Amino acid sequence: MQSTLLAGAAMASGFALGFPVHWALVRWNIVDRPNERSSHSHPTARGGGIAVLMAFVLLSAFAVDVTWNVALIVLAGLMLAVVSFVDDLKSLPQLLRFGAHTGAALVALYALYPGRTVVHSRGIVAGVTTIGFLWITGYTNAFNFMDGINGIAAMQIVTTGIGTALIGFAAGGTLDHPAITLSLVLAGAGAGFLPHNFPRARMFLGDVGSVPIGFYLAVLAFWLARDFGWWLLCAFGLIHGNFVVDTAVTLARRIWRGERWFEPHRDHFYQRLVRTGKSHQFVTGWESIIQVVVLFVVVVAVRRGWTVRFVATGIVCVLWITVFGYAEFKSRRCLNPRNSE
Secondary structure: OHHHHHHHHHHHHHHHOHHHHHHHHHHOOOEEOOOOOOOOOOOEEEOOHHHHHHHHHHHHHHHOOOOHHHHHHHHHHHHHHHHHHHHHHOOOOHHHHHHHHHHHHHHHHHHOOOOOOOOOOHHHHHHHHHHHHHHHHHHHHHHHHHOOOOOHHHHHHHHHHHHHHHHHHHOOOOOOOHHHHHHHHHHHHHHHHHHHHOOOOOEEOOHHHHHHHHHHHHHHHHHHHHHHOOOHHHHHHHHOHHHHHHHHHHHHHHHHOOOOOOOOOOOOHHHHHHHOOOOHHHHHHHHHHHHHHHHHHHHHHHOOOHHHHHHHHHHHHHHHHHHHHHHHHHHHHHHOHHHHO
């Protein structure tokens, strides 16, 4: 059943929807043209995330019972897609985008009110929902920011979608749980899009894809943590750690420099590596390989005791510190030769 969901979603986004969406984007001239902040050198169709979202929504309607909370979550993501598509066509004010992200997160939290697993204390519920709000809005933006080179976001959809389902299984869930099923469907849809975006990009996800997909990944993780233990938020944080840490450090660095952090840039660790001469394939490939190792470590740790979980957390932290440290060293040496003298 799991393989059927993955294959069906992949076929839908890659073939049944991917090629028509690409044709329509080119036909309507929805194309990302290179500029001084771009990591690509050729005009490329922007908005391929529409195919991923359509495949996800269509397959989800068949794979899970569409209860009121499932419908609210899906609709909240589609609302983000509409706002983000308009932003792809014509840049919207930052306040409007932030309002849409806030509204979608509040709708998701309403759908996932943690009354089943949290003691009915207003203080505890408020604390958990605050963490959930920060997690959902933060990761929605982080995923969007990290969609900057060929394949990196699409691979993240595949690895973290499958990883979310595996963590859910390891924590005691079954395929009957909607969040596990939806995670597999989303991973399959991402896998179908991958050939359109990697190793050579014929289409980009665009904000219409990266924003709602980041939202769905964050909500699905929070949903499973609600049902199988809030400590799982640590596990989910680890499998999403590459996007979260890269975004957090980059934004902190730009704010420290007094730069306008919300404007497009090429300061992320993965972008800095590309600027040193590393190919998109090299950066995406190595980050994906390490991400697979991280998933294995985290999933194994979920089934063990707290000692193993602490050790696993340390291993994951060392892995990503090594990756980001290498990127920082390489970029300082190549982009700022004076720093290496």
